[in-house]
Amino acid sequence: MTYITKPRLHHPLLQPNALGFTRRDYEGKVSTLCAGCGHDSISAAIIQAAYELDLPPHRLAKLSGIGCSSKTPDYFLGNSHGFNSVHGRMPSVLTGANAANRELIYLGVSGDGDSASIGLGQFAHSIRRSVNMTYIVENNGVYGLTKGQFSATSDPGSKSKRGVVNHDQSIDLVGLALQLGASFVARSFSGDKAQLVPLIKAAISHKGASFIDVISPCVQFNNHVGSTKSFDYVREHNAAMNRLDFIEPRAEITVDYAPGEVEVVKQHDGSILRLRKVAPDYDPTDKISAITHLQLHQMRGEVVTGLLYVEPDAADLHDHLHTVQTPLNQLDDAELIPGSLALDAINDSLR
Amino acid sequence: MSLAAVNDFVVKFANVNGSGSASANGMFAKSILRMGVPVAARNIFPSNIQGLPTWYEVRVSEAGYLGRRGGGVELMVAMNPQTWDQDVASIEPGGYLFYDSSKPLPPAKFRNDIEVLGLPLTAICNAAYTDPRQRQLFKNIIYVGALAHLIGIEESVLETLVREEFGSKVALIDSNLKALAMGRDAAAENLAPIGLRMRRADKVGDRIYVEGNSAAALGAVYGGATVCAWYPITPSTSLAEAFTAHCQKLRTDPKTGEARYAVIQGEDEIASIGIVVGAGWNGARAFTCTSGPGVSLMQEFVGLSYFAEIPAVIFDVQRGGPSTGMPTRTQQSDVLLAAYASHGDTKHPLLFPEDPAECFDFGALAFDLADRLQTTVFVMLDLDIGMNEWLCRPFRWDDSRKLDRGKVMTYDDLETGKVFGRYLDVDGDGIAYRTLPGVHPERGAYFTRGTSRDPYARYSEEGPVYVANMQRLLKKFETAKTLIPAPVARPAKRRTPHGAVYFGSTTPAMHEALDLLEAQGVHVDGLRVRGFPFNDEVMAFIEAHETVFVVEQNRDAQLRTLIMVEGGVDPAKLVPVLGYDGSPITARFITDEISRRMQGSSVTPTPQAAE
């Protein structure tokens, strides 16, 4: 059988969540990535987020392209269906899956090569179609799986492990996602679990195209001095705009903040995003100022992180297509086949 | 001597693209059908929207021959000065040239072995209308009125068609009827009766007149397709558009007005097939429609569908290749591209519909096959079937028929502890069970990837595991042979060592050719192949004949190659007959080619003459 029941340990840390699942129930196979790879931390954050969200694992589908990053869905949520598709094409596969069943949660996992090079077109078009998904790019600035070539998110001037300098401009996926109409845009760092977990939870709860760019150092090929995607560089240049507390629908709000200190955003499903401001003048519901702000900070070499933009009441692909509430893959024969009488009428009209 | 014929002749219209001639010409063809006489009408058109030449060939055949006949035409309606010389040259000796005589033409522009029928159409229009667009549009209707008079199309038939076309738009009905009458009167006053005549008959029966693309799209509706992802490309575009239109009528929830379908225009063909694969993986019936260039782009995903075993349907409306080649010409030249699409060892089921009625049948069947076989199924149309209206038997649907969703494990199956191995051959037919995402909280989830996995979808790079899986896929392909529609035989009147194999849109011309050959005393058994992998009947037919002509519309004898390779057939036995100039193959071409080979005069095929 393809599922493995793991022995349930009575470890105090293995507290069941509201569904009775422990954190372990959200784990997957043992990772085969390099020890210390940023991607593994993102997998851990996804597991934590799903656990904290009390997510029924089988209600989520995880899809990826090809790359070290795209292998990770095998390493989390082992009770969810997964699809390791082809290089750069996860967005289209996810779009199709979402079209087929609007009720599941879709998590797309990709790399910077996968999404900014070969798959830039699909990245762009899935976002502009407002597919209801959480799209995570595990961004390390290199092609890890093919052993260290520059990717399109490498910054100009950054050095490869062999000392070659990149002269090409980098593609800023966050900037693109904003322009393309993603209704939830965030950036985070694989080394900052406290920031990342609530962002993932909020993204999953968000209706519409949620995009998270997670800087995720490749310890094998891009963690040296001269790289702008190394652990040290990102730690030194991390400019968080805000800190997010994700509050589930129906949860009680206990702490009060002084006015001006937090921004509260209510999402479509009733969940609350409470943003503790770090940059006082940053407003994540104002797209134009968000874009300006981002560019300003990035010009200074800072890595802007946090919840960068959210449009809480976004419409999604199904709203645009005006599809029925029943998932298309669950319509029965009677709902699908017009029958012989309708066909007779069509025949008549063709004579 | 002027030609004389009743209910058996070819009329060709030469027009300027974008001049509004299409609907008038279509009305002409349909009026013949309404007189109970079968018609085969084909557009020959360039890819430009406006300005370039376009032709419409109407074959009137009481005998019911619906392929192209070949040879010259009996009546040329020459409305395009640009192509005048070539149009005049294509008239059979004794045939008729109908033209706009408003401007005098020098005698050298005519032939003396044809009959010339001139009417001052432009002058008539200029006198009757002031608006330039009206002058242009009604000129077409006026010539239809004149032709109707000349060959004897009943007035009431045209009137009914006009009323059907414009419904409640009374003003348009009146103005069209007026234009028809103008043409009729002008012809009656100025032209003598001609030798080509229409006579009411009863040879159409309950047949319908429809484009293959629309029929295939309707098949997809009946086959339960809910997701269509596509990227525009001639000649497949009208298939997606027809699916959308059919769904708007047939798949809109009557209470809520919501859509029981999703049509997504992809950013390219790669995204389109990706969407189809994603939807298929998630249990919706999904398809894309495209042409050769699109299939070229879809290769990687088709391979993924093959190895990960995900249902998908591709309608390939074939055209002349490559991309910048002959987008508006017809061919059957994607056979090998589709059969062996993608990298690695792959092969895929193909269906070859002969006409729109079968486009409907196979359009629906393809989804059952894709679900049953968990793989990509190609429905191979071509421009000729897809974009021309064909006369064919009515669409049929058996209301007791259920969609065959194939082997999908349900919640109950998993709950009762049935063993689930995603790539485990439990039934011995090479087909494993799949589960759909969301099926069960604890069981049935698996990680989908191309290969590198064992029968339980666990990661494995071991050679023997890989080989065992590849062998199972071959077994599945054997199972496919039993599911592909069986070939249709058309036996000769006498026992013969000669056979002919053909498929798709070649069929009507082929059947006429077999009749013509028989009239010459040449007997050939025909076999129409309806799909790939070839069923045993196909191989038995080839086995049973000494020589088998393989008739197809491509240069490289692609079906023949497939038969040779998959059936281990001696190439010497399979004689290629190939028409691939981009216009539909003709009965006369096939007849000439086969009888020439029968005389043993030549072995190298000569291509169909370009026109």
Ligand SMILES: Cc1ncc(C[n+]2csc(CCOP(=O)(O)OP(=O)(O)O)c2C)c(N)n1
């Ligand atoms: C069509 C195609 N081209 C090339 C490859 C080879 N390839 C595999 S992964 C990869 C790059 C992955 O880079 P990224 O998405 O950044 O993932 P990372 O390994 O860095 O996490 C490439 C080029 C492929 N699998 N498919």
Ligand code: SF4
């Ligand atoms: S090569 Fe880089 S990206 Fe790939 S697993 Fe190793 S550290 Fe991670």
Ligand SMILES: [Mg+2]
């Ligand atoms: Mg990378």
